[in-house]
Amino acid sequence: MTGEEISKAVEKIAxxxxxxxxxxxxxxxxxxxxxxxxxxxxxxxxxxxxKKLGLPLGMLDxxxxxxxxxxxxxxxxxxxxxxxxxxxxxKVILVDDVLFTGRSxxxxxxxxxxxxxxxxxxxxxxxxxxxxxLPVYAEYVGKTVKTNYSDKVHVHLKEIDKxxxxxxxxxxxxx
Numbered sequence: 001m002t003g004e005e006i007s008k009a010v011e012k013i014a015x016x017x018x019x020x021x022x023x024x025x026x027x028x029x030x031x032x033x034x035x036x037x038x039x040x041x042x043x044x045x046x047x048x049x050x051k052k053l054g055l056p057l058g059m060l061d062x063x064x065x066x067x068x069x070x071x072x073x074x075x076x077x078x079x080x081x082x083x084x085x086x087x088x089x090x091k092v093i094l095v096d097d098v099l100f101t102g103r104s105x106x107x108x109x110x111x112x113x114x115x116x117x118x119x120x121x122x123x124x125x126x127x128x129x130x131x132x133x134l135p136v137y138a139e140y141v142g143k144t145v146k147t148n149y150s151d152k153v154h155v156h157l158k159e160i161d162k163x164x165x166x167x168x169x170x171x172x173x174x175x
Contacts, residue, residue, distance in 0.1 A: 003164030009142030014046035040095035058083035065107035099125040102136030
């Protein structure tokens with residue numbers, strides 16, 4: 001995806017969220033650190049442009065909720081989780097960059113439940129690449145990409161990487 005395609009996907013997702021949710025004031029956004037937070041910020045900004053309404057944004061670091069935390073090092077580098085609003089009886093819009101096996105989303109759901117009991121949780125992803133190992137799906141998808149299991153999908157965002165683009169790296173081309 002080019003930067004323009006990413007922008008259009010974010011705009012499309014914002015419109016879909018508005019159209020599906022009659023009471024937008026009941027929405028809260030939680031982005032999975034790091035790129036999910038930046039994507040959530042962009043979606044919120046689009047909604048604000050269209051509806052003149054700001055929405056809460058939290059950030060979720062799932063490091064210690066992962067089912068493979070023991071395999072990512074003796075001292076995994078954790079970032080900040082910050083949810084400084086009430087999620088009870090709210091609709092949580094959970095945002096991540098890539099949906100693959102579903103394990104990161106499972107970890108995020110576990111952590112969200114430690115903050116309260118939302119009315120519901122809906123998932124937004126920029127890229128859905130398939131290969132689910134858990135029964136997880138996204139309500140809002142920027143683009144579905146057919147991949148091999150061994151492929152890598154790299155999302156680059158201006159806020160972190162100085163450019164917007166999505167790159168599929170095939171195992172064959174990475175040798």
